[in-house]
Amino acid sequence: MFKAIEAYHPLPGAAVSVFPLLVIVHALAATVWTGGHLVLDLGVLPRALRERSATQIRAFEEVFEPLGLTALAIQVLTGLWMGWIVLPGFRGLLNPANPIGMLVGVKLLLAGTAALAVQARLRLIPNLTDDYLSGLAWHIRGITALAIAFVVVGDLIRLGGLG
Numbered sequence: 001m002f003k004a005i006e007a008y009h010p011l012p013g014a015a016v017s018v019f020p021l022l023v024i025v026h027a028l029a030a031t032v033w034t035g036g037h038l039v040l041d042l043g044v045l046p047r048a049l050r051e052r053s054a055t056q057i058r059a060f061e062e063v064f065e066p067l068g069l070t071a072l073a074i075q076v077l078t079g080l081w082m083g084w085i086v087l088p089g090f091r092g093l094l095n096p097a098n099p100i101g102m103l104v105g106v107k108l109l110l111a112g113t114a115a116l117a118v119q120a121r122l123r124l125i126p127n128l129t130d131d132y133l134s135g136l137a138w139h140i141r142g143i144t145a146l147a148i149a150f151v152v153v154g155d156l157i158r159l160g161g162l163g
Contacts, residue, residue, distance in 0.1 A: 022085075023082065026078040026082065030154065032071035033072050034147040036067070036071075038148075041141055044056055044057060045137055049133055052130050054133055069121065086100055093108070106153050107150065110149055113143060113146045116142065
């Protein structure tokens with residue numbers, strides 16, 4: 001993979017040498033973000049819906065939120081940095097002739113997840129009631145699906161695309 005990056009990068013060397021560290025930090029943050037949402041979506045949420053108890057969601061968010069939002073911020077920063085290394089100046093972004101550029105572009109489009117996370121933090125969780133659990137469930141499922149999509153697209157980038 002790093003040879004492929006060097007082939008696309010006009011200045012191989014220093015910028016590329018930090019790339020493996022960025023990948024590791026990015027992957028660890030993705031593990032926290034995606035794993036936390038899978039636990040919430042598949043473990044906490046079904047029980048909260050069954051018992052009609054917003055308290056369980058609030059308790060999970062109280063523990064997960066600081067770690068999860070930090071992980072998301074790390075993903076955004078490391079993702080942008082890696083995107084800049086792979087596509088200097090983001091040239092070739094969303095270019096069908098450049099499969100890595102297409103995938104990096106898709107990851108940037110998926111970054112709308114950050115807006116959903118902020119909305120949940122500032123509006124949904126503070127106003128959460130037992131009666132609104134089903135509405136929040138769709139939000140949780142959407143963020144979880146986007147988190148999984150991030151992981152899949154990131155893996156495709158590291159694998160060099162679909163082909």
